[in-house]
Amino acid sequence: MCPQPIIQxxxxxxxxxxxxxxxxxxxxxxxxxQEGDFVALMGPSGSGKTTLLNLLGGLDTPTSGEVxxxxxxxxxxxxHERARWRCDHVAYVFQAYNLLPxxxxxxxxxxxxxxxPLSRRQRREHALKALEIVGLSDRVHHRPDELSGGQEQRxxxxxxxxxDPDLLxxxxxxxxxxxxxxxxxxxxxxxxxxDYGKTIIVVTHDPKVAHAAHRELxxxxxxxxxxxxxxxxxx
Amino acid sequence: MRLxxxxxxxxxxxxxxxVFGVGVALFLFCFxxxxxxAFNAGVNMADASRLVVQHKESIIFELxxxxxxxxxxxxxxxxxxxxxxxxxxxxEPLADxxxxxxxxxxxxxxIERYLSLYPEIKVPPDQxxxxxxxxxxxxxxxxxxxxxxxxxGDRLVLRSTIWTQKNGSTIxxxxxxxxxxxxxxxxxxxxxxxxDKRFDxxxxxxxxxxxxxxxxxxxxxxxxxxxxxxxxxxxxxxxxTRTMTEKAFxxxxxxxxxxxxxxxxxxxxxxxxxxxxVSANTMMMSARERTREMGILKAIGFTDGxxxxxxxxxxxxxxxxxxxxGVGLAWxxxxxxxxxxxxxxxxxxxxxxxxMLAAVGLAxxxxxxxxxxxxxxxxxxxxxxxxxxx
Numbered sequence: 304m305c306p307q308p309i310i311q312x313x314x315x316x317x318x319x320x321x322x323x324x325x326x327x328x329x330x331x332x333x334x335x336x337q338e339g340d341f342v343a344l345m346g347p348s349g350s351g352k353t354t355l356l357n358l359l360g361g362l363d364t365p366t367s368g369e370v371x372x373x374x375x376x377x378x379x380x381x382x383h384e385r386a387r388w389r390c391d392h393v394a395y396v397f398q399a400y401n402l403l404p405x406x407x408x409x410x411x412x413x414x415x416x417x418x419x420p421l422s423r424r425q426r427r428e429h430a431l432k433a434l435e436i437v438g439l440s441d442r443v444h445h446r447p448d449e450l451s452g453g454q455e456q457r458x459x460x461x462x463x464x465x466x467d468p469d470l471l472x473x474x475x476x477x478x479x480x481x482x483x484x485x486x487x488x489x490x491x492x493x494x495x496x497x498d499y500g501k502t503i504i505v506v507t508h509d510p511k512v513a514h515a516a517h518r519e520l521x522x523x524x525x526x527x528x529x530x531x532x533x534x535x536x537x538x
Numbered sequence: 539m540r541l542x543x544x545x546x547x548x549x550x551x552x553x554x555x556x557v558f559g560v561g562v563a564l565f566l567f568c569f570x571x572x573x574x575x576a577f578n579a580g581v582n583m584a585d586a587s588r589l590v591v592q593h594k595e596s597i598i599f600e601l602x603x604x605x606x607x608x609x610x611x612x613x614x615x616x617x618x619x620x621x622x623x624x625x626x627x628x629x630e631p632l633a634d635x636x637x638x639x640x641x642x643x644x645x646x647x648x649i650e651r652y653l654s655l656y657p658e659i660k661v662p663p664d665q666x667x668x669x670x671x672x673x674x675x676x677x678x679x680x681x682x683x684x685x686x687x688x689x690x691g692d693r694l695v696l697r698s699t700i701w702t703q704k705n706g707s708t709i710x711x712x713x714x715x716x717x718x719x720x721x722x723x724x725x726x727x728x729x730x731x732x733x734d735k736r737f738d739x740x741x742x743x744x745x746x747x748x749x750x751x752x753x754x755x756x757x758x759x760x761x762x763x764x765x766x767x768x769x770x771x772x773x774x775x776x777x778x779t780r781t782m783t784e785k786a787f788x789x790x791x792x793x794x795x796x797x798x799x800x801x802x803x804x805x806x807x808x809x810x811x812x813x814x815x816v817s818a819n820t821m822m823m824s825a826r827e828r829t830r831e832m833g834i835l836k837a838i839g840f841t842d843g844x845x846x847x848x849x850x851x852x853x854x855x856x857x858x859x860x861x862x863x864g865v866g867l868a869w870x871x872x873x874x875x876x877x878x879x880x881x882x883x884x885x886x887x888x889x890x891x892x893x894m895l896a897a898v899g900l901a902x903x904x905x906x907x908x909x910x911x912x913x914x915x916x917x918x919x920x921x922x923x924x925x926x927x928x
Contacts, residue, residue, distance in 0.1 A: 357921075357922050360837070362836070362837060362921045362922050363920070363922050382841075382842055383841050383843065386836060386839055386840065386841040386842070386844075387839070389837070390838070390839025390840075391839075394838070395837045395838065397834075397925070401830070401834045401837075403541070403831060403834065405541070405544040405545055405547070405548045406541070406544060410540070410544075414541070414838065415838040415839055418839050418840065418844075466839075
């Protein structure tokens with residue numbers, strides 16, 4: 304369990320130096336997200352969605368401000384400490400699935416568990432359980448190139464679930480999928496949030512995906528332009 | 539570890555070819571080491587407690603046999619024997635059935651004294667008794683006996699390229715009375731010893747002289763002092779001497795080959811280095827292709843150190859597999875199958891342990907050098923950057 308709120312952004316800015324110019328993908332963002340929330344992060348390309356997601360997962364550090372996730376100020380950690388912290392608290396689901404092609408579905412799911420103090424038997428139990436949750440118990444020994452796009456994304460979700468993270472970050476998880484597979488993945492994410500209480504942040508362009516969330520955050524030019532509570536709207 | 543192994547199997551043909559490249563390079567390295575060790579075999583079999591006395595001007599000039607008792611009197615000397623080069627060629631069908639003149643080392647010596655100075659030489663006691671009681675007898679190393687297809691009791695005919703018998707013949711006959719072995723991997727097992735008394739009496743010229751003296755000393759640290767004392771004893775005589783350690787004596791012969799060893803080592807090293815560079819480049823390419831995967835690993839919690847170890851581990855594994863193949867093949871060929879392309883030229887042909895270690899070290903160094911660049915780059919790579927790469 305993480306202390307509430309699970310995510311706190313305090314006047315977070317990020318500046319990149321590229322081609323001699325300063326780029327501001329995020330500018331003075333302040334927001335809080337509670338544990339168990341399902342948040343859709345929307346906005347046009349270049350609005351700072353992925354940068355915000357990277358800051359949340361400790362893959363990047365802010366230029367200024369504080370990013371506090373699960374009670375930890377991520378900017379205060381070294382690269383090595385952030386990697387360990389990520390392993391314990393966060394899991395990613397990417398648009399391009401990002402499975403390792405040399406590993407089977409089971410081995411991909413088991414991979415983050417090898418960083419944890421678990422026995423081989425425990426790792427096996429966790430990995431098989433995660434694959435069962437995403438409905439791929441019959442594809443355990445298949446390699447990514449033997450799976451459909453939807454199945455690959457489900458393996459990626461199983462990999463994210465296996466380590467029982469506090470926070471699941473998904474960067475356009477349905478972006479590369481057909482409508483049917485996209486619907487399946489969204490149903491899966493909704494179930495994970497509803498049945499397992501996982502806090503989920505999804506970057507998406509798809510309004511249908513966003514509607515499944517409890518809350519919609521809209522970014523424009525690095526600024527939080529809209530924060531919509533979808534639960535109240537549905538009522 | 540599993541990821542490392544699976545990465546190696548990702549493109550099996552490329553991995554196999556890279557391992558093969560490293561393996562061939564290290565096989566060449568080992569073979570070169572074998573040849574160089576063969577050149578230096580005499581130096582390696584030398585013992586610090588033995589000195590050699592030769593004519594001051596050159597080894598081709600003889601010394602008086604009367605010097606023996608004088609050398610024996612020198613302080614610190616434990617024993618003295620003589621050795622005269624016989625220079626014979628075998629005249630009989632060899633083990634392969636072909637009849638050709640075979641060259642190998644033969645010395646006329648006081649065999650009993652010689653053996654007391656060379657404890658490395660092992661002769662069965664009954665054979666030794668027979669050898670010492672037969673003036674026509676000879677002692678053969680087991681390897682030359684095998685090559686000449688000779689066993690104890692056989693007759694051996696040599697044609698000397700130097701010594702003519704009193705009857706005008708250059709053909710000398712001997713009885714094979716004993717075969718010697720040795721526990722030392724660097725000791726020559728292709729020598730032949732004959733009795734100096736019979737040799738001296740039968741030869742047409744040179745009676746009362748010997749090629750050189752070999753002596754044992756009590757303290758190897760006093761070799762310079764003892765050598766100087768012996769040479770001083772014969773200074774200003776018609777036969778001045780030059781006394782040196784057995785190693786220095788043997789080094790003279792290596793020196794006669796001149797810069798051939800340097801040439802051989804230079805060419806070999808260039809070939810080996812080129813092959814290792816090609817293999818290293820392949821390993822680096824393989825790592826660069828997987829930039830995105832490094833980002834994935836970091837995103838799921840692998841540290842920079844994990845990524846570094848994974849990449850350097852892959853390069854090391856390929857290099858060491860190559861070493862296993864290359865060094866293993868060279869060892870099998872020279873040490874297990876006793877392959878020798880020119881046994882008359884290389885009496886000792888084996889892969890020394892230190893050369894095997896050097897080859898494995900070279901492989902590890904190649905692995906480290908080829909892995910260090912991509913591994914450091916992978917370690918420093920930002921996860922967000924690498925996930926953006928195609």
